Amino acid sequence: MSVSAAEPAVTARPRRRLSWALALPLGWVALVVFLAITADWLGLPDPAAQELILRRKPPSAEYLLGTDNLGRDMLSRIIYGARTSLIVGLCAPLLGFLVGGAIGMSAGYFRGKVDLLAVGLIDILLAFPALVLALTFTAYLGQSLFNVTLALGILSIPAAARVSRASTLAWANRDFVLAARTIGASDWRILTREILPNLLPPMFAFWLVAVSVIIVAEGALSFLGLGIPAPQPSWGGMIADGREALDVAPHTALIPAAVMFVTVLSLNFLGDMVRNMVDPRRSSL
Amino acid sequence: MNEGPLLSVRDARVSFATARGALRAVDGVTFDLHKGRTLGIVGESGSGKSVLVRSLIGLVGADSGAEVGGQVLLEGQDLRTLPGARLRTLLGRDIGIVFQDPMTSLNPVMKIGRQIGEGLQLNRGLDRAAAGRRAAELLAEVGIPEPERRARQYPHELSGGMRQRVAIAIAIACEPKLLIADEPTTALDVTVQRQILDLLQREQRQRAMAMILITHDLGVAAGRADDIMVMYAGRAVEMAATRALFRAPRMPYTEALLRSLPRLTDVAHTRLAAIPGRPPDLARRGGGCAFAPRCRYRSARCDAEQPVLTRDGPHGFACFNPVGAGA
Numbered sequence: 001m002s003v004s005a006a007e008p009a010v011t012a013r014p015r016r017r018l019s020w021a022l023a024l025p026l027g028w029v030a031l032v033v034f035l036a037i038t039a040d041w042l043g044l045p046d047p048a049a050q051e052l053i054l055r056r057k058p059p060s061a062e063y064l065l066g067t068d069n070l071g072r073d074m075l076s077r078i079i080y081g082a083r084t085s086l087i088v089g090l091c092a093p094l095l096g097f098l099v100g101g102a103i104g105m106s107a108g109y110f111r112g113k114v115d116l117l118a119v120g121l122i123d124i125l126l127a128f129p130a131l132v133l134a135l136t137f138t139a140y141l142g143q144s145l146f147n148v149t150l151a152l153g154i155l156s157i158p159a160a161a162r163v164s165r166a167s168t169l170a171w172a173n174r175d176f177v178l179a180a181r182t183i184g185a186s187d188w189r190i191l192t193r194e195i196l197p198n199l200l201p202p203m204f205a206f207w208l209v210a211v212s213v214i215i216v217a218e219g220a221l222s223f224l225g226l227g228i229p230a231p232q233p234s235w236g237g238m239i240a241d242g243r244e245a246l247d248v249a250p251h252t253a254l255i256p257a258a259v260m261f262v263t264v265l266s267l268n269f270l271g272d273m274v275r276n277m278v279d280p281r282r283s284s285l
Numbered sequence: 286m287n288e289g290p291l292l293s294v295r296d297a298r299v300s301f302a303t304a305r306g307a308l309r310a311v312d313g314v315t316f317d318l319h320k321g322r323t324l325g326i327v328g329e330s331g332s333g334k335s336v337l338v339r340s341l342i343g344l345v346g347a348d349s350g351a352e353v354g355g356q357v358l359l360e361g362q363d364l365r366t367l368p369g370a371r372l373r374t375l376l377g378r379d380i381g382i383v384f385q386d387p388m389t390s391l392n393p394v395m396k397i398g399r400q401i402g403e404g405l406q407l408n409r410g411l412d413r414a415a416a417g418r419r420a421a422e423l424l425a426e427v428g429i430p431e432p433e434r435r436a437r438q439y440p441h442e443l444s445g446g447m448r449q450r451v452a453i454a455i456a457i458a459c460e461p462k463l464l465i466a467d468e469p470t471t472a473l474d475v476t477v478q479r480q481i482l483d484l485l486q487r488e489q490r491q492r493a494m495a496m497i498l499i500t501h502d503l504g505v506a507a508g509r510a511d512d513i514m515v516m517y518a519g520r521a522v523e524m525a526a527t528r529a530l531f532r533a534p535r536m537p538y539t540e541a542l543l544r545s546l547p548r549l550t551d552v553a554h555t556r557l558a559a560i561p562g563r564p565p566d567l568a569r570r571g572g573g574c575a576f577a578p579r580c581r582y583r584s585a586r587c588d589a590e591q592p593v594l595t596r597d598g599p600h601g602f603a604c605f606n607p608v609g610a611g612a
Contacts, residue, residue, distance in 0.1 A: 175390035176400075178344055179455065183404035184377025193403075197394040 022273055025266030032263055036082040044076040048231045056249035068238070068252045069245055077233040078259055084145065084234040085260070088218045092149045093210035096156025097203060104161035105199070108168025109191055118161065125158040134217070135226055143229045148221060152214050163206050164199055171195050201274070208271035212264040219260060235260045290317035291360060291462055291495045292341075298354035299333070299340045308568040310336045312519040313355070315594070320462070323489060323496040325510030325527070327503055327542075331564060333519035334499045335467055342380055342465070343372055359463070377408040381456030381494075383485070385468040387448035391440040397424070397451050398436030404459045423454040427484060446477035450484065457488055464489060464496045470505065482509055503542055507531060515539050518565050518575035521594055524601040533609055535602040538576045574604070582606040 035042070051071035059066040065074035107118035137151035171177065172195060180194050219236025221227035223243075228234045235256045242253025299311040311333045318324050326334045339345040341357050343364065357364040359379060364372060384390035392400060401423055402416030411419065417436065424432035427450040440448055449469060456464060466485055470478035486509055489496045500506050506513050506527070513530050515523040515538065523536035534540045544558040562579035574580070577587040584606055592603040 175384040175386065176392045178339075179382060179384065179390050179452075180392075180403070181344065181373070182342065182376050182380060182382050183455070183459065184373040184407050185403070186373070189407075194392055194395075198392070 021269070025269040028262060028266045029270065032082050033086065035079045036086050039079050039083055042079070044079060045073040047072060047076040047080040047233050049073070056245055056252065058249070058251055065255050066249070066251050069241055069249075074238075074252070074255060077238060078235070078256060081233040081235045081238055081256065082259075082263075084228050084232060085215050085218060085236075085263075087145060088149050088152060088228075088234075089211045089215040092152035092214045092218075093156045093160075093207055095149070095153030096210070097160040097207055099153075100157035100160030100162075101164045101199070101203060103157070104164030104166075105168045105191055105195065107161070108165040109172050109187070109195065115165075118165070122158040122161050125154075130155050130217075131220065131224075134221055135224065138221065138226045143226060145228055145232070148218060148227055152217055152221075155217070156210055156214065159210065160203070160206070164203060167199050167202055168195055171198050201277075205271050205275035208267055208274060212267035212271070215260065215264055215267075289361065290358075291320045292318040293356075293358040294341060295356040295358075296354070297337060297340065297357065298352075299336050299345060300352045301350060302352070303568055305568045307352075309570065310351075310519050310567060311340060314514075314516075314519075314521045316514055316521065316524065318463070318495050318497065320495055321490075321493045322512065323486075323498055323510045325506030325513040326497060326499045326516060327501065327506050327513055328516035329501055329564060331567070332516040334501075334516050337516070338465055338467060338497060338499060342376055342382075374408065377404060378459055379462045381459065381461035381464045383449070383452050383456045383464070383466045383469045386472040387440075387445060387452050388472070390452050391448055393440055395439075396436065397438055397440065397443070401436070401451070401454050401458050404455065408459045419458070420454070423458055424451070427451070427454045427457075427488075428480075429454075445473050446481065449473060449477075449481050453481070453484060453488065457492065457494075460492065462494060464494045465499070466496065467499045468501065469498075471501070478505075485509070503546060515542070518570070519567060520575065520603065521601075522576065522603045524594065526599060529600055533600075535597070535600060535607040535609065536576075536604045537580045537582050537606070537608055539602075540608045541579075541581075582608070 049072060051067065053071065054063075054067050055069055055071040057063055057067040057071075059074075063073055063075070065078060068074055068077065103118050103121070107115040134148075134151040134155060137154075138147050141147045141150075177190055177194055180190050185194070215235070218227055218234065219239060222234050222236030223240040225240065227236050230237070238256035239253050239260070242249075242251075242256065245252050294314060294316050297311055297314045298309070300307045300309045302308075314333075314337055316324065326338070328334045336345055340351070340353050341364065345351050345353065353365070355365075359375070362375070364375070367375065391397070398417050398420040401420035402411070402413070405411045405416040405419055406413065421432040421436050424435055429435050429447060429450055435443070435447075440451070443451065449472075453469075464485070469485060470481050473481060482505060485496070485498070488494070498506060498510055510527050513523075513525060513527050514521050515530075515536065517538050523530065523534065523539045525535075530539065531543070534543055538560075541558070541560045545560060547557055560579055565575050565578070571588070572591060573588040574590075574592050577583050580587065582604075586605050590605075592605050594601045594603045597607075
C-alpha cells in the first residue's frame with residue numbers, strides 16, 4: 001500500500017485539444033450571445049427606423065446586410081432579433097426544465113401513484129398538437145415576449161420530464177441512494193444531493209438541443225403572425241416579412257433564415273458534444 | 286454476556302408478489318446477534334441472504350412491492366413498528382452498511398470527503414469543516430494514503446479496493462453498533478479481498494461493533510465470523526459456532542458446500558464435488574425440504590414435511606436425517 005513519490009499525480013488530466021468541430025459552433029454561439037447583450041452600445045441604427053426610399057436594398061458598405069421591406073437596417077434587426085430569439089430560446093426551455101425536471105424526478109423517485117399521475121400528465125401534454133397549443137395560448141393571452149416564452153416553456157415540459165424521469169429511475173436504484181438512506185437522509189435530501197447532481201450533465205446536453213428547437217418554434221410562431229409583436233424584431237418575424245419580397249429581394253428572408261440555421265446547427269453540435277462527453281461514462285471501467 | 290442481544294430477529298419473512306404468485310424470498314429466519322460478535326450469513330445466489338438483511342433495516346419494504354413479516358429488535362426496539370423519521374435517525378446512528386459493489390455504492394459526482402462527512406453532519410450534528418476533518422481521519426484509518434488529497438477526489442479517481450475502503454469509512458463514520466457487510470469482497474480482485482476483510486475485522490474489534498458478514502464464500506466466513514448461519518431457499522438451514530460448523534456440519538447442504546471447496550491436501554487434479562441439481566424455484570415450492578431433490582440422505586419424510594431448525598446444544602440445523610447422526 002505504499003505510494004512512491006515518483007508516481008504521477010492522479011489529478012493531472014490530459015489536456016483536451018480544442019478541435020474546430022467544437023471551436024466553430026462555440027465561437028458562433030458566443031458571438032451571437034455577445035452581440036445580443038451589447039446591442040445597445042454598438043452604435044447600431046434603430047432597428048425600427050423606417051426609410052421607405054431605401055427599402056429592399058441589397059447588402060452594401062452602408063447597409064452591411066441590406067435593408068428590409070420597410071427600409072430598416074437588416075444588420076441591426078438581426079442583432080436585436082438575436083436578443084429576442086435568445087431570451088425566448090434560453091428562458092422557455094429553462095422554465096420547461098425546471099417544471100418538467102421536478103415532475104420527472106418525483107415520478108422516477110417515488111414511483112407508484114406519483115409516477116402514474118406524472119406520466120399521464122406528460123402523455124396528455126404530448127398528445128396535444130404543440131403548435132396549436134402555442135397558438136391558442138398567444139391568441140388568448142395576447143402576444144408578448146413573456147407569453148410566447150411561457151407558451152413555449154410549457155411545451156418543453158413533457159420532454160424534460162421524460163428525460164429526467166428516465167435518468168432518475170436509473171440512478172434511484174443505485175446502492176449509494178440506499179446508502180444515503182441508511183445514513184438517515186430524507187427523500188428531499190436524497191433527491192437534491194444524491195440524484196440531482198447526476199442528472200445535471202445529461203439535462204444540460206438536452207437543454208442545449210431544446211434551446212435550438214425553441215428558437216425554431218419561436219420562428220414558426222412569428223412566421224404565423226403570433227410570435228413577438230411587430231416593432232420588436234425577431235428572426236422568425238423577419239423571415240415572415242421577407243417572404244413577401246422573396247422574388248425581388250431574396251436577402252430579406254434568406255439572411256435571417258441563414259443566421260437562424262447556423263445558430264441552431266451550432267447549438268445542436270454543442271449539445272451532441274456535451275452529450276458525448278457525459279453519456280458513455282468514462283469512469284465506468 | 287450480561288446483557289441481551291444487540292440485534293434480535295424473530296421469524297423474519299419477506300415475500301414478493303410476482304406474476305406466478307408469492308415468491309417467498311425469506312421464510313421465517315430467527316437469530317440473535319450480540320455486541321462485538323460477527324455473524325456470517327452464507328448461501329448461494331438467490332438464497333435470500335441480502336434480502337433478509339435489507340429487510341431488517343427497512344431497505345426492502347412495502348414501497349418495493351414486498352410483504353415483510355416478523356420482528357426485528359435492535360436493543361429491544363422494534364424496527365418494524367418505528368415511524369419513518371425515527372427509523373432513519375436510528376439507522377443513521379446505529380447501523381452502517383458496506384455494499385457489494387463500490388462502483389455503485391458511491392455517488393460518482395460527489396467528492397469522497399463529502400460522502401463520508403454527510404452522515405456525520407446529519408447524525409452527529411458536525412458542521413461542514415469538522416465533518417471534513419473527521420472524513421480525512423477516517424480515510425487514514427481505513428488505510429488510504431494521503432487522506433487529505435483523496436478526500437477532495439471523486440470515486441472514479443480511485444481503484445476498486447480503495448473505493449471499498451471509502452465505503453467502509455462511510456459505514457463506520459457514525460460509530461455504528463452494527464456493521465452490515467453485504468458481500469463486501471465479491472466485486473474485488475482476490476488480492477484485495479483479504480485486505481478488505483482484514484480491515485473490516487480490525488475495525489469491528491476496535492469499535493466492538495457487531496457485524497453481519499454476508500457472503501457466498503464459506504472460506505471468507507471461516508476466518509472472520511464467530512457464528513455462521515447457512516441459508517438455503519430463504520430459510521436458515523444450519524446455525525452454529527464457526528468451528529463447530531466446519532468440524533461437524535449437520536445439514537447435508539452445508540456438508541455438500543464444504544465438500545465443494547478445494548483442499549490443499551487433495552491430490553492434484555482431484556475433481557471438486559459439485560452439488561447436483563439447482564436451487565428450487567421459490568415461487569413454486571412444494572411442502573417438503575427445499576434441499577431434498579439434491580440431497581444424498583433424502584428420505585420419504587423429506588418430501589412430505591418441511592424440517593424446522595432444531596437445536597442440538599448450540600448447534601442448530603433443519604434436517605430429518607442430519608449428517609453424523611449415526612443413521
